[in-house]
Amino acid sequence: MADVIDGKKVAEEVLASVKEEADKLIAETGVTPGIAVVIVGEDPASQVYVNSKSRKAKECGFHSVKHTLAEDTSETDLLALIGTLNEDPAIHGILVQLPLPGHIDSGRVIQTISPDKDVDGFHFINVGKLGTGETSTAFVPCTPAGSMLLVERVRGRDLSGLSAVVVGRSNIVGKPMANLLLAANCTVTIAHSRTKDLPGLCRTADILVAAVGRPEMVKGDWVKPGATVIDVGINRIDAPERGEGKSRLVGDVEFAEAEKVAGAITPVPGGVGPMTIAMLMANTLVSACRRAGKEPPRF
Numbered sequence: 191m192a193d194v195i196d197g198k199k200v201a202e203e204v205l206a207s208v209k210e211e212a213d214k215l216i217a218e219t220g221v222t223p224g225i226a227v228v229i230v231g232e233d234p235a236s237q238v239y240v241n242s243k244s245r246k247a248k249e250c251g252f253h254s255v256k257h258t259l260a261e262d263t264s265e266t267d268l269l270a271l272i273g274t275l276n277e278d279p280a281i282h283g284i285l286v287q288l289p290l291p292g293h294i295d296s297g298r299v300i301q302t303i304s305p306d307k308d309v310d311g312f313h314f315i316n317v318g319k320l321g322t323g324e325t326s327t328a329f330v331p332c333t334p335a336g337s338m339l340l341v342e343r344v345r346g347r348d349l350s351g352l353s354a355v356v357v358g359r360s361n362i363v364g365k366p367m368a369n370l371l372l373a374a375n376c377t378v379t380i381a382h383s384r385t386k387d388l389p390g391l392c393r394t395a396d397i398l399v400a401a402v403g404r405p406e407m408v409k410g411d412w413v414k415p416g417a418t419v420i421d422v423g424i425n426r427i428d429a430p431e432r433g434e435g436k437s438r439l440v441g442d443v444e445f446a447e448a449e450k451v452a453g454a455i456t457p458v459p460g461g462v463g464p465m466t467i468a469m470l471m472a473n474t475l476v477s478a479c480r481r482a483g484k485e486p487p488r489f
């Protein structure tokens with residue numbers, strides 16, 4: 191049976207260290223890390239995530255502001271708000287919750303965020319820095335960054351000689367995750383919906399990352415014995431066995447079967463999800479350190 195990687199616990203450890211470093215930064219420089227979270231519309235699931243981000247920011251001792259804009263807010267008004275936050279010296283991190291309503295061009299919104307406040311790591315400048323190994327001045331997207339910390343807990347920091355398969359090629363998870371694994375000396379393959387013999391390819395992976403957004407798509411017999419399995423998916427599915435109208439969360443991996451084969455595996459919930467929020471706080475702290483001219487800690 192695999193070790194189940196406790197992402198909640200690792201996230202708590204990261205957050206405790208963020209808080210400690212924030213206290214130091216405030217004492218030494220008078221700079222309090224500041225984060226602005228922007229949400230457009232009232233989607234209840236998005237509200238839950240945004241509230242939990244704001245709560246964690248306050249727990250870390252950050253200055254935290256939340257801007258909730260109406261669903262029909264114009265792109266111009268949203269861009270203007272980002273312009274204001276870009277200029278605000280009390281703000282070191284700006285997060286615009288995705289997805290945005292259909293009438294807003296999210297690419298344009300992301301590219302308007304100042305690259306040195308882009309704690310999501312989605313701006314072309316940060317994407318380019320990650321791709322060229324310029325990680326000391328980049329922001330790395332939070333979900334892949336958090337996933338790497340979990341891999342390192344199991345395998346150490348140098349992954350030389352290991353083969354990694356990333357299933358999913360999104361800009362938010364798959365591609366940056368592949369770059370991070372490559373930087374850690376893995377031999378990396380990115381798989382997707384057109385990949386031939388996906389089960390066979392997955393079976394070659396010492397590190398298998400599932401980031402496709404399809405409930406339990408990666409089967410237990412796709413997992414190489416002893417592999418480290420990182421499940422990035424968060425899918426809400428019906429669970430009539432829990433009562434009428436009930437649902438539950440599952441990942442992109444068939445956990446019960448994969449657990450019998452893997453060496454280590456992340457659960458859903460309680461795996462990668464909590465790490466995403468912890469890395470958002472870590473990135474904001476790093477941004478504030480850079481702003482204050484202080485060497486940022488490594489997480």
Ligand SMILES: Nc1nc(=O)c2c([nH]1)NC[C@@H]1CN(c3ccc(C(=O)N[C@@H](CCC(=O)O)C(=O)O)cc3)C=[N+]21
Pocket residue numbers: 239285286287288289310332424439458459460461462463464465466467
């Ligand atoms: N600009 C932007 N940046 C994001 O980072 C971003 C975003 N937009 N839009 C939405 C997604 C989603 N996301 C999650 C973060 C934490 C959990 C999390 O902590 N999940 C817990 C609990 C889940 C639950 O119980 O609902 C878990 O997996 O254990 C989930 C999802 C960040 N996102």
